[in-house]
Amino acid sequence: MKRPWWSSRDWEPKVIKLPEADGTLTSYEPNASPRVFTPDDSPFAKRSPLATAHVLGDPLAANEPFGPPMGPPPPQPIDWEASMAYRRHLWAHGYTLAEALDTAHRGMGLDWPTSVELIRHSAAEARAVGGRMAVAITTDQLDPFSPASVKDVRLAYEQQLEVVEAAGATAIIMCSPQLAAATQDPADYAELYGALLRQCSKPAILHWITSVWDPRHTGYWGQMDVDSAYGALLAIVRDNIDKVDGVKVALLPAEQQVQMRRLLPEGVRFYTSDTDRYPELFAGDEQGFSDGLTPVFDPIAPLAAEALRALDRGDTAHGRQLLDSTVPLCAHLFEGPGRSTFFFKTGLVFLGWLGGHSAHTRMVWGEQSARSVPHLATAYRLADGLGLFADPALAEQRMKTYLATHGIAQ
Numbered sequence: 458m459k460r461p462w463w464s465s466r467d468w469e470p471k472v473i474k475l476p477e478a479d480g481t482l483t484s485y486e487p488n489a490s491p492r493v494f495t496p497d498d499s500p501f502a503k504r505s506p507l508a509t510a511h512v513l514g515d516p517l518a519a520n521e522p523f524g525p526p527m528g529p530p531p532p533q534p535i536d537w538e539a540s541m542a543y544r545r546h547l548w549a550h551g552y553t554l555a556e557a558l559d560t561a562h563r564g565m566g567l568d569w570p571t572s573v574e575l576i577r578h579s580a581a582e583a584r585a586v587g588g589r590m591a592v593a594i595t596t597d598q599l600d601p602f603s604p605a606s607v608k609d610v611r612l613a614y615e616q617q618l619e620v621v622e623a624a625g626a627t628a629i630i631m632c633s634p635q636l637a638a639a640t641q642d643p644a645d646y647a648e649l650y651g652a653l654l655r656q657c658s659k660p661a662i663l664h665w666i667t668s669v670w671d672p673r674h675t676g677y678w679g680q681m682d683v684d685s686a687y688g689a690l691l692a693i694v695r696d697n698i699d700k701v702d703g704v705k706v707a708l709l710p711a712e713q714q715v716q717m718r719r720l721l722p723e724g725v726r727f728y729t730s731d732t733d734r735y736p737e738l739f740a741g742d743e744q745g746f747s748d749g750l751t752p753v754f755d756p757i758a759p760l761a762a763e764a765l766r767a768l769d770r771g772d773t774a775h776g777r778q779l780l781d782s783t784v785p786l787c788a789h790l791f792e793g794p795g796r797s798t799f800f801f802k803t804g805l806v807f808l809g810w811l812g813g814h815s816a817h818t819r820m821v822w823g824e825q826s827a828r829s830v831p832h833l834a835t836a837y838r839l840a841d842g843l844g845l846f847a848d849p850a851l852a853e854q855r856m857k858t859y860l861a862t863h864g865i866a867q
Contacts, residue, residue: 509560548588643679736780
């Protein structure tokens, strides 16, 4: 993207009046010394960071706020080039792209047919740049208001797995609300998951969102309490050990995640999506560490990559210092019920625009307006303070433009 005239080496930061949540304005002087990150697309030595990535809506499409448009959806609701550009940014820093999850609006604007388009676009980009990719499968092509049998669920999973296999990606097998409604028999879960894993050409990730976050998953794995359910999940892992890369369990306290991590068979990874205690989970302890399948990598990608590589080479102090510095930003972006509000994507897209990764902030369902002006202003200040904007002049000008359109004169 060509930089405008005001993005120059002679730029000097000028004070910005940023709105606060209490209605006041605070003077802020932008960071004139951004961090310099050297892209490194080589695999990480020990840790496996999977970065979920946001999508940009097509500004010429009928993406209506907070719900599907009336009538048939438009054929191109996504700005493919802008969305792929951010994925190339993540690959450039060594991440494996975790595609078609909630950060990409899966189930919140992207139905299964559109998700297939997204997967195929990302697969083509991955082949072009040598990027690694993992893709979520579930059963969201089934009618959520009609009962489904276990057989229906299996066929839906297999249809999605076929797309993932064609993309050459690792499968992330997510929970199926239809399966939870169809059976409470642990044997049904074991048979279905075993059948899916046997069809995977690469070891897969088993992704479990507990009923604490999604009540539709009550009784998942055929058990009502979390500990018994995790025991049933572990049995599936052990029975298919050569087909399981790792497991992800959310949302749980960090201490409970560590306990679960220690119960896994050797060689099976535990992926966290924690949005506030991820530094200690990534750093780990004498008994191991957690890997990441998480949206926190999206806004802090270069800095987090540097931190994880420091952890991989045993420089725990430096890795922790870098990761700890990002917690205020991530805590802010993900604030809300359960620390993971549905609207965290608004902040990710906004920061991507400020950072020059896209030319606009248009989102699927018009969600670019789902966060307040003070919230986004604080996100800018925190990200700028970390030196995350490679071009701070561009970020400053875009922030001032955004504020001006909301009546905040400078």
